[in-house]
Amino acid sequence: MIDDGKYELFVGGEFVPAEGSETITTTNPATEERLAEVPAGTAGDVDRAVATATDALDDWRLLDPAERGRLLHALADAIRDERDRLARIETLDNGKPLSQARRDVDGAARYFEYYAGVADKVQGESIPLSAEYVDYTLREPLGVTGQIIPWNLPINILGRSVAPALASGNVSVVKPAEQTPLTALEVARLADDVGFPPGVLNVVTGYGPEAGAALAGHPDLDGISFTGSVPTGREVGTAAVENITHVHLELGGKSPNVVFPDADLEAALDGTVTGIFATNAGQVCSAGSRLLVHEDVHAEFVDRLAGRAADLTVGPGIEDPDVGPLVSAEQFEKVTRYLDVGREEAGEPVVGGEALDRPGYFVEPTVFDDVANEARIAQEEIFGPVLSVIPFADETEAFELANAVDYGLVAGIFTSDVGRAHRFAREVEAGQVYVNEWFAGGVETPFGGRKRSGFGREKGLEAIDSYTTTKNVCLRIDR
Numbered sequence: 105m106i107d108d109g110k111y112e113l114f115v116g117g118e119f120v121p122a123e124g125s126e127t128i129t130t131t132n133p134a135t136e137e138r139l140a141e142v143p144a145g146t147a148g149d150v151d152r153a154v155a156t157a158t159d160a161l162d163d164w165r166l167l168d169p170a171e172r173g174r175l176l177h178a179l180a181d182a183i184r185d186e187r188d189r190l191a192r193i194e195t196l197d198n199g200k201p202l203s204q205a206r207r208d209v210d211g212a213a214r215y216f217e218y219y220a221g222v223a224d225k226v227q228g229e230s231i232p233l234s235a236e237y238v239d240y241t242l243r244e245p246l247g248v249t250g251q252i253i254p255w256n257l258p259i260n261i262l263g264r265s266v267a268p269a270l271a272s273g274n275v276s277v278v279k280p281a282e283q284t285p286l287t288a289l290e291v292a293r294l295a296d297d298v299g300f301p302p303g304v305l306n307v308v309t310g311y312g313p314e315a316g317a318a319l320a321g322h323p324d325l326d327g328i329s330f331t332g333s334v335p336t337g338r339e340v341g342t343a344a345v346e347n348i349t350h351v352h353l354e355l356g357g358k359s360p361n362v363v364f365p366d367a368d369l370e371a372a373l374d375g376t377v378t379g380i381f382a383t384n385a386g387q388v389c390s391a392g393s394r395l396l397v398h399e400d401v402h403a404e405f406v407d408r409l410a411g412r413a414a415d416l417t418v419g420p421g422i423e424d425p426d427v428g429p430l431v432s433a434e435q436f437e438k439v440t441r442y443l444d445v446g447r448e449e450a451g452e453p454v455v456g457g458e459a460l461d462r463p464g465y466f467v468e469p470t471v472f473d474d475v476a477n478e479a480r481i482a483q484e485e486i487f488g489p490v491l492s493v494i495p496f497a498d499e500t501e502a503f504e505l506a507n508a509v510d511y512g513l514v515a516g517i518f519t520s521d522v523g524r525a526h527r528f529a530r531e532v533e534a535g536q537v538y539v540n541e542w543f544a545g546g547v548e549t550p551f552g553g554r555k556r557s558g559f560g561r562e563k564g565l566e567a568i569d570s571y572t573t574t575k576n577v578c579l580r581i582d583r
């Protein structure tokens with residue numbers, strides 16, 4: 105932070121003024137009050153950051169990989185050392201409850217730690233050919249990469265996207281969301297503090313259609329990773345393809361959470377509440393936003409769920425409730441519009457359904473029951489604490505319903521029948537399957553979508569594939 109909540113861009117290892125004077129004021133979504141100001145970066149600022157990153161590329165990619173790993177490890181430690189401060193900033197900027205922000209910060213540190221360990225293990229293979237040849241592969245970084253980060257998990261997704269990029273020898277230009285730009289700038293500062301070479305990690309704040317579009321369409325970019333909505337993903341993908349830039353899209357979800365009568369229903373309730381209400385107020389691409397519940401336990405389950413939802417505390421993230429405010433006025437309007445759509449499509453919700461009558465963007469945890477799978481609230485990503493419940497009669501119907509949606513990010517099942525869990529895992533169109541716990545898995549487990557949820561994988565070792573390219577070297581050795 106410079107002073108008085110005024111930030112600059114972070115380019116070439118230092119805070120620098122943007123070329124223009126326009127700024128973006130970020131607000132605290134719990135109070136609607138001004139929090140900080142960041143530059144509204146322009147195409148010119150993106151140009152400068154990409155040029156700076158390009159200058160830093162050769163030294164970084166040729167650095168001893170063990171040293172790259174040490175630097176990433178040091179950044180993980182620095183993030184942990186500032187855990188409380190970063191979590192507080194994230195809570196004030198995004199709205200999420202403080203303990204969830206702490207988890208996000210821990211997650212970001214863990215990404216840098218995990219990929220620190222991977223940095224010196226990005227290795228190729230040797231390929232047997234006939235005796236006159238030696239053949240091997242080199243795994244090389246893409247080069248200059250961009251990461252466009254959404255507002256729902258700012259520091260966490262930065263770690264998820266940037267750590268594997270840097271570990272495998274790429275340099276980065278990050279464009280955080282205009283609603284939540286602060287922790288990206290803080291992490292860039294920490295990277296400099298721990299000794300990253302200038303230009304390896306740059307952050308350009310700004311509006312999506314301006315700074316984001318300039319980054320996505322930059323001709324000197326070798327790879328772009330985008331996490332966000334489908335329409336914006338389509339634009340980013342199109343811009344990248346214009347330049348034949350390697351692109352990775354992690355888009356939305358409308359993920360099925362399937363509950364069978366043989367499940368541990370208490371665990372299923374925990375998973376349902378965590379999956380749609382008690383994680384970032386449902387503003388998560390992998391939220392369990394469609395609850396498919398077997399008709400034998402439907403009434404009991406929905407009744408207990410309504411009780412659990414009604415008991416959740418809703419308030420400013422800084423007071424660490426279960427559910428914080430939505431991120432912005434725009435998101436608040438979108439979610440409250442869906443409450444109206446839900447009433448038209450499914451009648452009165454069994455719990456919730458109202459915005460809180462106070463400053464800030466608070467919406468009650470809401471459950472619509474007996475929703476038709478074709479309904480908009482069962483098909484469209486709401487990105488808020490709004491759950492659609494769809495009953496089913498048997499396994500065949502459950503699996504069909506689970507897939508009857510455009511998205512395919514994650515899917516969850518609660519059952520004690522191991523065979524059924526595996527059948528579901530095989531049949532469901534999703535990039536990740538949770539069995540008996542929503543959000544099971546971690547930094548180590550590959551993550552990404554199918555269908556409209558995108559393509560490419562982040563997390564785990566697979567993320568390294570997303571950030572490297574294979575070069576085959578074939579030698580004729582008998583001449």
Ligand code: ADP
Binds near residue numbers: 253255279314318333
């Ligand atoms: P939302 O609509 O919920 O804000 P977006 O998918 O539009 O979600 O935003 C995710 C990220 O994409 C943010 O960093 C945003 O600034 C950026 N963005 C928005 N529009 C564009 C665009 N046209 N090109 C590139 N990035 C964009």
